[in-house]
Amino acid sequence: MTAARAGRVRVASGREGLTGLPDHGVAVPVPPVLPSCSLPAGAASSFSRAAVAVAVVGSWLVPPWVVLIAGLVAGLPHGAVDHLVPRWWLGARAPWMLLVVSVYAATAAASYLAFRTWPVAAVALFLAVSAWHFASGETGFADLRAGRALAGRRLRAVGHVVAVLALPVLLHPDGVLPLLRVVVDAPVELPPGSGTAVAVAAVVGLLVVAGVLATDLSRGRRAEAVDLGLLVLLAVLVHPLAAFGVYFGAWHSVRHLARTLVDDPGNARLLADGRLGAALRRFAVSAALPTLASLLLVGALVVAADGWRGFASEYLALLAGLTVPHLVTVAWADRRRAAASSAVTVQQPPVRAGVRVAARGPRPPW
Ligand SMILES: CC1=C(/C=C/C(C)=C/C=C/C(C)=C/C=O)C(C)(C)CCC1
């Protein structure tokens, strides 16, 4: 019996406390098990680390733009069940769903147009909100994996953003500038003589991540230190476009998927029973149509685009357009989750739609 299966006793109704005392107060023996949310978190943790390790060793075998495009496509489905998020948290029914989908599509279209109309300002704003989204996704995932809210969230968020967005650009500006020029449709250049400033900024960035790593290790947050260490290796050793593709497709979106599986009340029983494959299949079914629609849009761009430059710029504008409502949805779900867990005592885990939201258990071994 797996640890997750052994945990079934505790999560079956979602109404037992962490002590194993059901609501009617009869003590039952509780084996030392991991909470059911550990299953997707553990799998996502191992998968994303393995992907980064493989990229660090072997990414030079594949052209960076291929890895970037593959990662961007692989990451598409992670936002494909966003339209279900309000239902998970509010129990909203069909007419609301229509409204949610319409607002989502309108926001995506408006963001796409903003990206096309004011590319420089839009890219700057987009990078800022992306940094926030990546950081909150990562710290939220770390909490899920640990089974509790980890301390040092702000510091770890800064370390994460420096590792995944700042260091790749500062260490390899020549790898990013050509694509950035295409995206903003302007001759973006580093100001003459700015080489030293960029080098100094890169050293500062490395010092920041070293500080975060040292703090994580000294506070016993080993898993978070391993993650940050791997992302720094990715930033230092891999072409920045390939690094972003790997991060987006195999790290951010996979970890987001783990949180999504736990959030979906329909998966509570499956995960408690250790049936990760079945929960993934449910996700695949829900994500299929929106992912297909996005892929068709991308396909139409490939056909309509005038060469790879036109395609790259359209594709990133489309990605940015789809991303804005995704960022809003995820931020809203984060607030609901935070409110749900702060309303809960140690004895009584959050219950939403009759299902326990997140179990707080012993820290898992990864
Ligand atoms: C602008 C730009 C880039 C950044 C893209 C970003 C930051 C995408 C963020 C996506 C998000 C936040 C998705 C949601 O989950 C690249 C590809 C590095 C290449 C150069 C141009």
Ligand SMILES: [Fe+2]
């Ligand atoms: Fe995301």
